[in-house]
Amino acid sequence: MERLQKVIAQSGLTSRRKAEELIKLGKVKVNGKIVTELGTKVDSKDTIEVDNKILEKENKEYYLLNKPRGYITSTSDDRDRKVVTSLINTSARIFPVGRLDYDTTGVLLLTNDGDFANILMQPKNNIEKVYLAKIEGIIKGEQINRLKSGVEIDGIKVKASRVKLKRINNESNTSMVEITIHEGKNHQVKKMFEKVGYRVEKLTRKRIAIFTTENLKSGEYRKLTPKEVQIVYSYKNN
């Protein structure tokens, strides 16, 4: 048995909070009867209606996309920019797990499974995210140490668990730096480099948890295997 608002949210129809509002407003029926009690438990045999429409149970889908530059990580955009979900051929109501900037490329997971997405996004689960940043300037050891010991962005101290200088190019005055973080604050990597004096020119996410873009060209995607989904569920830290 599961809570009604969770089942509605898991169908992909709306968020859990909105589902709670709909229940309180008397817009949800279970087996033909209006239910306004938030704690109501239902199981798979119950028929749930929202606004007089029967809730369809969507199968769970999981995708790994090599995100190209020039797409926003959203399901729609009021400024008509291209959205990442348009790259995936499915009728399921999938959404991106976390965010990558418009100009950031690389590993992005998409799903219609809210629990799966939460596991990857909750800081307490300590999920590793590895980025390769091309930065303006030749980075110094002192700055690398500052990134590792922690910098404050938007009033919160964040640190990199690893920073590796991969290459420097004296001609173009740029450095390629691999940085590993565990949180997922907005523009975190760009802000961390900015804080120690460097502008990020290009950013690619190389890995999140066990997922990389191996064998996927920019814009290509694949489904996750059941084993991979199971591995993500094993990260759950209550």
Ligand code: URA
């Ligand atoms: N950090 C950033 O600054 N941008 C991203 O897209 C991801 C992490």
